[in-house]
Amino acid sequence: LAVTVADSHQGRGLGTLLLGALARWIAERHAGIRSFRADALARNRPMVEILEQLGGRVLETYEDTVSFEVPVPGDAEHLPDTPAGRAIRAAALGQLSVRPR
DSSP: OOOOOOGGGTTSSHHHHHHHHHHHHHHHHTOOOOEEEEEEETTOHHHHHHHHHTTOEEEEEETTEEEEEEEOOSSGGGSOSSHHHHHHHHHHTTOOOOOOO
């Protein structure tokens, strides 16, 4: 999994929308995906917190990067009841939009 948002567009919900689109795709296709691996910079606390809130567990750390294994629920309705889970559920259901600057 790779989600990159240019610095000039961060903090507007674009990453959440992209993760929501991924959640919708997986749920619609029941692709047999049970988890995904996500790498984040250790200093990127917002992303680390999102991955933790989604139930991610640390697989390894390497220099300044943390690798997570994040479980994939059967559908968007079964995302964790955490701020990140609720935001990604809303994005997957088309109920979230990008915040303007």
